[in-house]
Amino acid sequence: MRSSCDLDGVAIVAQDTDPLITLSRAGVERAGRWLVRGVDLAVQPGEIVTLIGPNGSGKSTTAKMALGILKPDEGTSARRRDLVVGYVPQKVSIDWTLPLTVARFMHLTGRVDQADADAAMKQTGIHDLRSAEVRTLSGGEFQRVLLARAMARKPDLLVLDEPVQGVDFSGEIALYEMIKGIRDDIGCGILLISHDLHVVMAATDRVLCLNGHICCQGTPTAVASSVEYQTLFGKRAAATLAVYEHDHDHTHLPDGRVRHSDGTVTDSCHPQDGHHHGHHHGHVHTLPTAEGVDGIERERETHHAR
Numbered sequence: 001m002r003s004s005c006d007l008d009g010v011a012i013v014a015q016d017t018d019p020l021i022t023l024s025r026a027g028v029e030r031a032g033r034w035l036v037r038g039v040d041l042a043v044q045p046g047e048i049v050t051l052i053g054p055n056g057s058g059k060s061t062t063a064k065m066a067l068g069i070l071k072p073d074e075g076t077s078a079r080r081r082d083l084v085v086g087y088v089p090q091k092v093s094i095d096w097t098l099p100l101t102v103a104r105f106m107h108l109t110g111r112v113d114q115a116d117a118d119a120a121m122k123q124t125g126i127h128d129l130r131s132a133e134v135r136t137l138s139g140g141e142f143q144r145v146l147l148a149r150a151m152a153r154k155p156d157l158l159v160l161d162e163p164v165q166g167v168d169f170s171g172e173i174a175l176y177e178m179i180k181g182i183r184d185d186i187g188c189g190i191l192l193i194s195h196d197l198h199v200v201m202a203a204t205d206r207v208l209c210l211n212g213h214i215c216c217q218g219t220p221t222a223v224a225s226s227v228e229y230q231t232l233f234g235k236r237a238a239a240t241l242a243v244y245e246h247d248h249d250h251t252h253l254p255d256g257r258v259r260h261s262d263g264t265v266t267d268s269c270h271p272q273d274g275h276h277h278g279h280h281h282g283h284v285h286t287l288p289t290a291e292g293v294d295g296i297e298r299e300r301e302t303h304h305a306r
């Protein structure tokens with residue numbers, strides 16, 4: 001049984017068997033423009049859902065709607081009652097001139113039990129860094145500190161906005177292994193945001209590709225058994241990474257317009273676009289880049305080059 005929507009347009013889900021968070025046909029509009037529209041999304045306990053899409057495609061906006069930070073202007077956003085969320089945002093504002101140790105940073109926002117903070121620091125491998133100044137940490141260490149801080153809350157849902165940013169390839173693999181380990185240990189749901197359009201965490205149950213709406217969704221393909229990927233990534237990486245093959249029936253043009261499968265061009269995506277399942281290539285998102293309009297295909301090359 002669900003309670004009715006409150007004044008914020010955010011429904012509270014009463015039943016423990018419902019998903020942790022649910023978005024139904026949800027959208028956010030600013031200054032007459034839909035940042036995202038028509039988004040259906042649910043995350044169950046223990047499930048890993050990865051949102052992918054190019055820069056500005058609405059991934060963070062979607063996550064913020066799911067968390068209730070942003071109110072949908074259309075559709076609904078529902079969360080389980082008393083849902084505990086661990087959120088690692090894309091950007092963290094810190095006054096780097098102030099001395100701040102890792103141990104203090106763990107308690108900076110919100111109350112966290114010391115025992116939970118210690119356990120989280122151990123699990124993310126940063127316990128030995130607890131007396132270190134946050135400003136001296138490497139990118140990978142700082143991401144692990146953010147993860148530890150989110151975990152110490154013992155969340156039902158962990159929301160990670162680009163957790164592997166600023167982290168090198170082996171650090172990325174280590175972080176993905178850690179995130180999977182957290183899910184296995186505490187059984188929380190995980191909503192992961194990534195701008196890598198092709199390579200996702202292998203433990204991902206479902207991938208949603210956003211570009212102002214859900215362009216396509218499905219399960220990634222495991223690459224662990226592929227000799228080609230083992231050669232490219234190494235054995236450990238191939239076991240941790242998977243490939244997502246897109247399936248779109250329309251093309252996003254560099255000027256923001258959309259070409260549909262029947263050849264017509266419209267100013268924006270229709271909310272009813274997408275929602276396709278299955279996996280095959282044969283689509284192209286053309287995005288403006290310094291060199292021209294080669295967004296996705298270029299990213300694939302970049303990744304293979306690593």
Ligand SMILES: Nc1ncnc2c1ncn2[C@@H]1O[C@H](COP(=O)(O)OP(=O)(O)OP(=O)(O)O)[C@@H](O)[C@H]1O
Nearest residue numbers: 030035053054055056057058059060061062090195
């Ligand atoms: N408050 C706002 N007012 C107007 N436009 C906004 C606002 N917040 C975000 N946007 C715009 O909405 C679009 C989606 O932003 P969002 O941060 O959700 O994208 P994203 O997919 O997470 O991007 P990135 O990969 O670059 O982090 C962008 O074009 C952004 O400029």
